[in-house]
Amino acid sequence: MTPTELTISRLPAHLRRYVVSQDYDAYTPRDHAVWRHILGKLRGHLSERAHPVYLEGLTATGINLEAIPSLDEMNERLSRLGWACVGVRGFIPPAVFTELQSMGVLAIASDIRTHEHIGYTPAPDIVHESAGHAPIIANRRYSEYLKACGLVGFKSIASLEDQAVFEAIRNLSVVKEDPDASEDEVAHAEARLTAASASRRYVSESTRASRLYWWTAEYGLVGDLERPRIYGAGLLSSIGEAEHCLTPAVRKLPLTVACADTEYDITRMQPQLFVARDFEHLFEVLAEFESTLAFKRGGDFGLEVAREARTVNHLVLADGREVTGRVMESVLAPGPVAPGLTSALVRMEGPIIVSRGGKAADGTRPWNGSALVAFGAGGLPERGPFKLSLSSGLELEGFAAGGGEVLALRARLAGRVLEVPAVTKLFVSTHLPSVAGGPADPATWDRWFGELEAFAEGDGESKARERKSLALHPSLAALYREVRGLRESGRAKPERLAQIAAAATDFQDDWLLRAEVEELKARA
Numbered sequence: 047m048t049p050t051e052l053t054i055s056r057l058p059a060h061l062r063r064y065v066v067s068q069d070y071d072a073y074t075p076r077d078h079a080v081w082r083h084i085l086g087k088l089r090g091h092l093s094e095r096a097h098p099v100y101l102e103g104l105t106a107t108g109i110n111l112e113a114i115p116s117l118d119e120m121n122e123r124l125s126r127l128g129w130a131c132v133g134v135r136g137f138i139p140p141a142v143f144t145e146l147q148s149m150g151v152l153a154i155a156s157d158i159r160t161h162e163h164i165g166y167t168p169a170p171d172i173v174h175e176s177a178g179h180a181p182i183i184a185n186r187r188y189s190e191y192l193k194a195c196g197l198v199g200f201k202s203i204a205s206l207e208d209q210a211v212f213e214a215i216r217n218l219s220v221v222k223e224d225p226d227a228s229e230d231e232v233a234h235a236e237a238r239l240t241a242a243s244a245s246r247r248y249v250s251e252s253t254r255a256s257r258l259y260w261w262t263a264e265y266g267l268v269g270d271l272e273r274p275r276i277y278g279a280g281l282l283s284s285i286g287e288a289e290h291c292l293t294p295a296v297r298k299l300p301l302t303v304a305c306a307d308t309e310y311d312i313t314r315m316q317p318q319l320f321v322a323r324d325f326e327h328l329f330e331v332l333a334e335f336e337s338t339l340a341f342k343r344g345g346d347f348g349l350e351v352a353r354e355a356r357t358v359n360h361l362v363l364a365d366g367r368e369v370t371g372r373v374m375e376s377v378l379a380p381g382p383v384a385p386g387l388t389s390a391l392v393r394m395e396g397p398i399i400v401s402r403g404g405k406a407a408d409g410t411r412p413w414n415g416s417a418l419v420a421f422g423a424g425g426l427p428e429r430g431p432f433k434l435s436l437s438s439g440l441e442l443e444g445f446a447a448g449g450g451e452v453l454a455l456r457a458r459l460a461g462r463v464l465e466v467p468a469v470t471k472l473f474v475s476t477h478l479p480s481v482a483g484g485p486a487d488p489a490t491w492d493r494w495f496g497e498l499e500a501f502a503e504g505d506g507e508s509k510a511r512e513r514k515s516l517a518l519h520p521s522l523a524a525l526y527r528e529v530r531g532l533r534e535s536g537r538a539k540p541e542r543l544a545q546i547a548a549a550a551t552d553f554q555d556d557w558l559l560r561a562e563v564e565e566l567k568a569r570a
Contacts, residue, residue, distance in 0.1 A: 049121035053130040053151065060489045064142050068117045068133045068156045075530035076518060077158050079562050081114045084164060084173050087285045095292060097268055097277040099188075103181030114158060115176050124152070129183055136170055137216040140199065140208075140252065141484055141491075147196030150189075152179055160223065161558045164285070169219035178279030179263075187325045188277070195259055195332060201341040203483040204252035206356040207245050214242040215312065236313075250355060251339055252483065254306040258335055261305035262328055267291070267321040271298055274321045290315050301327060303334045341482035345386030348481025349376050358495050360401075360486040361392075361419060363475035368486035370399040371417060379438040380460050383421045384477035390438040390459055391466075392419040397494045398471055399485060400450070406487040412494045413451075417471035419478075426450070426474045436474070444472075522553050529562050538566045 047055070054065050089111065092100055108123040109115050120131050131152040138153060146153050155170035183189040214235075221227045221235040246253075265281055267274035274292070281287045290296065297318035305320045322328055340348035344362070352359040352373040360370040371394035379390035397412030422436030427446050434442040444455035452472040457464040485491060525546055532538040547563045550556065 048118050049125070050117045050132065053121055054132055057132070057146075057149075057151070058489060060492055061142060061146060063492070064134055064138050064153075065132045066135050066156060070114075070116055073114050073158065074518065074523060075526035076161065076523070076558070078113050078530060079526060079558055080158055080161050080164055081173065082111060083161075083558060083561065084283075084285060085109075085111045085177060088177065088282065088288060091285070091288050092276065092282065095276055095288070096282060097182060097185070097275045099185045100181050100276075100282065103184035104177070106184040107176075107180040109177055109180060114172060117154065117156075120154075120176065120180065124180070124183070127183055127186075127189060129189065131176075131180070137212070137219060140204070140212060140256065141488070144196045144199035144255075145488060148193055148200050149196075150193055152176075152183075160225070161556070162225075163223065164558070169223045174279060174283040178281075178283030181282065182277050182279075185325065188328075191325060191328045191332070192263060194329070195263060198332060198336050198339070199252070199255040199259060200484075201339070201482045202251035202255040203340055203351050203355050203359055203481070204357055205246065205248070205250040205354070207242070207247065208250055208252050210242040210245060211239070214239040218313070248354065249307070251351060254335070255339075257308060257310065258303075258306040258332070260310050261308065261320045262301070262322065262331075265291075265310075265316055265319055266301070266328075267298065267319050268324060268327075269321065271300060271321050274298060278319075287315055291319060301331055303331050303338075305331075306335055341480045343386065344478045344480045345384070346376070346389055347386065348478065349373055349389055349392060352481050357483075358485055359481060359483055361394075361478060362480035362482065362486075363419070363473060364477050364479065365475065366402055367473065367475075368401045368404070369394065369417065369419060369473055370401065370485040370487070370490065371396055373481075374416075377459060377464060379421075379440070381439075383438040387421060387478055389478075390421055390436070390440045391457065391464065392421075393417075393466075394419065399487065399490050399494060400473075401486045404486050404488075406490055412490075413471045415470060416467045417473065418455075418466060419473045419475060421475055421478065423476055424474060426452075426472060434474070442472070446472075519553065521549075522556060522559070525549060525559060526562075529559065529566065532566060533562075538569065540567065543567050 054062055106123060108119040117131055117133055124130055129150045129152060131154050133156040134153045136155055143153055152175060154172060154175040157171050158173060159171045218235040218239050221231055264278050266278035268277050269275045276282055276288065276291065281291050299318055299320050301320040301322040310316060336342055340351040358370060358372060360368045362368050374393045374395050376389040377391040378388050382388055383390060394417045396414040396417065398417040399406050399410060399412050420436060420440055420442060422438030422440055424434050424436040426432065426434065429446050429448050431445050439460050441458040445453045447453055450471045450473060452470055455466055455468055455470055457466045485495065529546060543563055543566055547560065550559045550563065
């Protein structure tokens, strides 16, 4: 079993379905030329501008100048740092990306950008994910931050509209990398993203978490405000951004939690960047941000965040049970029920899944109707008729059928009859410690909720990749193969290089081949 296969085998099944083979032999000589050009430029530019661990980290994580890195070699090196990597296709769902990251697994987009987008690409590619993210992981404290930041992003609550924005971003990145995409298709993709962004009713926790990640792990600077160093992957992997970001044209702001409220645009260079004092500063900002989230605050605050989101989330009850579903409404008690909680009864819509410690019991099937969570001191019997008078003032009466299912339920609060489902699942808890994003057991996403669909191989992204490979003229591909062979053999003859340079004039738009030839001429 290869190092990458071993990494994949250790992943939960719901994550393995997003992993793809790197297919190293599918990279063309021009792909390797793109890699060489970018890495050569970046190493030269970043040696004095990136965080000191950058150059050391390239070697430590199996990344070199000459060829696109093998994920197998990267996994051998990353394992020594407590990390691993897997190949994925382009943008993957945020919940998948953040869960992998929280586990110490880099999701590396296996494709590589075209030479037309060599300076910057809006699509994830192996340059960004490997040469950008991996080197700084060699710093132990920063690698811990990446995992912690992934966990916070994973637990944050996303809104219904966030999914539409994600799909629009993914579509735009695919279209912009498709050599056959028309101007109308690009314009439509851009308009779709604009419309999806405008559809947001509010800024969700998940959006704020993604902004924090963007302004730190992707586009972060560190050190002195006047002379900062680069550590963000987006800056480390973009020739254009790496050259632009330290110029006076880009405002440098001290990093604070306010970065989570600062929007960004993935299609253009950033007008301002945030500077962390050091990597310890990242943890201070993350802790401050984390304290604002529903999974930390729970109670009424968490319920309202989940209700507004209209998405699948889970409640963590006082006894450790986790109830997954959609929070629909709360009924308030006359007074406080517990610290931070005035809700006496909460209605959730199914599918409802009950779990503990993030794991649903084997063979668990969802409850597809409504479920109620009642708050206050008191307990529900396992079976038989019951009457409960909870400390919240809520009075419940019905028949416990077993497993939390209740029949003929009736409810009163402060003398008022409440309208409740006659047949429901009923849970009782003294308080509400946490409300977190997604199902408590991520494995139930695809099985019961169907919201995180893997990307079909027949989708637009696959077709765009195929068109990119076919766009390379056979004669031009042959020249790239020969140049690559001459480079690897070390036997480049000036006369043959002159002939290749002459032949390259038939492809005026392909400046990269000419650059490769000129470099070999200088060595010959």
